[in-house]
Amino acid sequence: MSGNFLALAQPGVQQLSPYVPGKPVDELARELNLDPSKIVKLASNENPMGPSPKVLAAIRDALAELTRYPDGNGFALKSLLADKCRVELSQVTLGNGSNDILELVGRAYLAPGLNAVFSEHAFAVYPIVTQAVGAEARIIPAKAWGHDLPAMLAAIDEQTRVVFIANPNNPTGTWFSAEVLDNFLQDVPEHVLVVLDEAYIEYAEGSDLPDGLDFLAAYPNLLVSRTFSKAYGLASLRVGYGLSTAVVADVLNRVRQPFNVNSLALAAACAAVQDAEYLEEGRRLNESGMLQLQEGFRELGLGWIPSKGNFICVDLGQVAAPVFQGLLREGVIVRPVANYGMPNHLRITIGLPAENSRFLEALAKVLARG
Numbered sequence: 081m082s083g084n085f086l087a088l089a090q091p092g093v094q095q096l097s098p099y100v101p102g103k104p105v106d107e108l109a110r111e112l113n114l115d116p117s118k119i120v121k122l123a124s125n126e127n128p129m130g131p132s133p134k135v136l137a138a139i140r141d142a143l144a145e146l147t148r149y150p151d152g153n154g155f156a157l158k159s160l161l162a163d164k165c166r167v168e169l170s171q172v173t174l175g176n177g178s179n180d181i182l183e184l185v186g187r188a189y190l191a192p193g194l195n196a197v198f199s200e201h202a203f204a205v206y207p208i209v210t211q212a213v214g215a216e217a218r219i220i221p222a223k224a225w226g227h228d229l230p231a232m233l234a235a236i237d238e239q240t241r242v243v244f245i246a247n248p249n250n251p252t253g254t255w256f257s258a259e260v261l262d263n264f265l266q267d268v269p270e271h272v273l274v275v276l277d278e279a280y281i282e283y284a285e286g287s288d289l290p291d292g293l294d295f296l297a298a299y300p301n302l303l304v305s306r307t308f309s310k311a312y313g314l315a316s317l318r319v320g321y322g323l324s325t326a327v328v329a330d331v332l333n334r335v336r337q338p339f340n341v342n343s344l345a346l347a348a349a350c351a352a353v354q355d356a357e358y359l360e361e362g363r364r365l366n367e368s369g370m371l372q373l374q375e376g377f378r379e380l381g382l383g384w385i386p387s388k389g390n391f392i393c394v395d396l397g398q399v400a401a402p403v404f405q406g407l408l409r410e411g412v413i414v415r416p417v418a419n420y421g422m423p424n425h426l427r428i429t430i431g432l433p434a435e436n437s438r439f440l441e442a443l444a445k446v447l448a449r450g
């Protein structure tokens with residue numbers, strides 16, 4: 081007799097759905113017999129510029145050492161990050177993507193009988209890392225698509241160990257101000273670790289978004305997570321980092337894989353941190369692309385959620401799934417967000433100007449068909 085290995089999984093895992101990634105270009109090309117080079121993918125908040133030549137050179141240099149284990153302590157990258165972020169080396173935790181940082185937090189601080197608090201329409205990885213370790217996911221209704229921080233505060237109890245907040249948030253693009261963040265941090269009980277997920281913060285520089293690093297010194301229960309996957313353009317290499325007190329970093333370090341960031345990723349990230357021009361060009365491209373899409377939506381009579389990320393959610397005023405399918409047939413991949421509780425929206429990553437145009441033309445065509 082064989083066991084029912086779904087029923088045997090721990091209850092939190094049975095209730096999870098697997099993470100649904102953006103549809104890969106090659107998959108759509110196979111399905112529709114299309115030329116992959118003709119497909120536009122604006123589905124995973126990837127950097128549309130392609131990798132920086134400096135990063136490619138650093139990877140080429142690192143190839144010779146491929147037979148060796150990477151530096152498990154990531155000394156070179158941590159040093160650069162500590163410098164840039166105005167913290168001590170001991171406060172930096174490196175992750176296989178910032179996803180890894182979130183996972184380390186779950187493994188180190190959550191367990192059955194404990195809970196994590198986060199918002200409706202928040203990043204899909206928060207329930208995964210919470211329920212994977214048997215903890216309760218406490219999901220607080222959003223307010224105007226964004227985090228309702230006072231309501232999240234009210235949901236915290238003795239068993240709460242972690243609050244996940246993202247600024248700006250994915251998939252909604254919503255954000256909160258420094259004042260709102262500071263008020264929240266002041267009121268969060270000291271036994272709760274606040275994970276401030278700043279995956280898109282580089283796109284928000286110079287805006288009214290707070291820099292989470294400014295709050296680290298005042299709040300020992302704060303962890304700021306960041307990534308090289310978005311503005312730095314290294315999504316495929318998987319590098320992210322956490323900034324916290326040295327105590328929290330030490331705890332996370334105890335549960336991580338010894339070599340969680342590979343040597344090519346370390347070399348690439350070191351080059352990327354020092355490549356200010358790439359970041360600046362990406363920001364400019366994102367800003368103009370954001371305006372291009374908004375203008376296109378206006379012409380089509382569509383609303384959207386204002387966003388500080390490299391993506392925007394358009395409101396189709398109807399169930400979005402058929403429009404998503406129609407766009408696929410036009411060779412354009414965007415992201416449905418029904419699984420985030422947003423059935424009438426599609427999330428579009430800001431692409432190159434020509435990609436944005438392709439998407440807008442395809443959208444007009446699909447909507448005209450009705």
Ligand SMILES: *Cc1c(COP(=O)(O)O)cnc(C)c1O
Pocket residue numbers: 125176177178179180203246249250277279306307308309310315318319320
């Ligand atoms: C993309 C994203 C991440 C991290 O992605 P990694 O590639 O694992 O670094 C984290 N949080 C949010 C909200 C994101 O959108």
